Amino acid sequence: MAYMRKMISIDEELCNGCGNCVPSCAEGALAIVDGKARLVKEQYCDGLGACLGDCPTGALKVIEREAEDFDPEAVAEHLKAQGREVPDHMPSPESLRLVPGPAHVSPVRPMGGCPGAAMRTMTPCERANIPSFRASGRAQGGGSALAHWPVQLRLVPPSAPFLRGADLLLTADCVPVALPAYHADFLPGRVVLMGCPKFDNQQEYVDKLAAIIAENDLKSITVMEMEVPCCSSMSAILAHAIKGVRGPANIRRVIVSLDGRILRTEPFNA
Template sequence: MIRQIVHIDENKCNGCGLCVPNCAEGAIKIIDGKAKLISDNLCDGLGACLGHCPQDAITIIEREADAFDENAVHALHEESLKQSTHHHHGFGGCPGSRIRVFEDSKDDAAENTAISLKSQLRQWPVQLMLVPANAPYLNNADLLVTADCVPFAYANYHNDLLKGKKVVVGCPKLDNLNLYTEKLTQMIKNNNLSSITIAFMEVPCCFGMVMALENAIKASGKNIKLNKVKISIDGEKEHLS
């Protein structure tokens, strides 16, 4: 039958994963770094995922496709629930939501002795949407934009990344990226920032934070180099620029 259905342009898709949790039917998964429609009969063609693609890679087209099958959707959700319960992975194909457990080795446990560290936080609030764009402490500051999982994954966050900087934190998967971009644009416009660093997790959806900041710098009209630091789930740091 000819009907409306989601089409994903893989040339535009950057694998951020923001569309995955916004497809209630579970029809989209991240495969080999790209969002893919896993089965025609799981897509209702209503396009609830469209507004969550920052790359405009998702559109609704008309083509020959199997009819939408609600029973198949229910079966997929039941299978995902079984996998997440019994095998500790799943959650709609989004890598950032996959359950993982890390166990300390004997050597790690021996090294984790009690050490008292001083917080390097020098302002409040820190949540991006709560920090005023004209907060006085932002002027002439080194700004650290942090995906909110980073301080939990990277043990040396305070001394290595936060020290000497002002910080804003957020989650690109749970919040509105357009609002993030607007807020960051105003922060950059209103303040003579000395530098900007973004610390983000390796999971695909976290790249949305990088994209929001890159778009904000561009929209601000200022020429500021963006320093990118990627943190792996097991706490390793990688400088990308």
């Protein structure tokens, strides 16, 4: 049965057949056929776009269309047949289906005067604005380290005053929930932009980030993701966004485990 969901789309005119996208797809959904990248089977593609950042020509994008359900069991058999490693985590088919109605709306819809979308810079007392964390990583009182509003990437315009010359903290939505020390160790002194690379419109994020980077002379970018494959798309989105724009030299990637540990911090390779 076909469902509306996100899928990789390949522009054959832009594709040069380099093959960079093939190993970056953990599910083995892509292959080079007759000198061009091709989608092997719809059921192998989770539509999360981890391959976007590895395409040097911009031939790949994520679109919404009717497609066969993602099939983790078929993916596992496919990868084993190729002698490739099967991912520890794969999304369920149900989680990838796009449900019409209020839960599925355009990320660029007019906000209609919603007060939650109004830009705001907060300058509370420095001591009150830094949470106190002990070695256990548990909060021991103190306030929030957040210094601006809004924080959702889709709501922040490139002209927001708090972006100018900022140290940007690009965060997948689930990270602050999993990481106890997010406010204490990462948020102070940084401007945070959050989004879900799994359910939100990835191309909108690419375009928004490219404009933000081009217009604001950022000092640094820290991109934070969960260890699960769907969250790895945030760094892929950033990699796609910085192509053709002059970004900061200091960019790093932080991977967080499901149990709230920093698995690794590494230089970002676009």
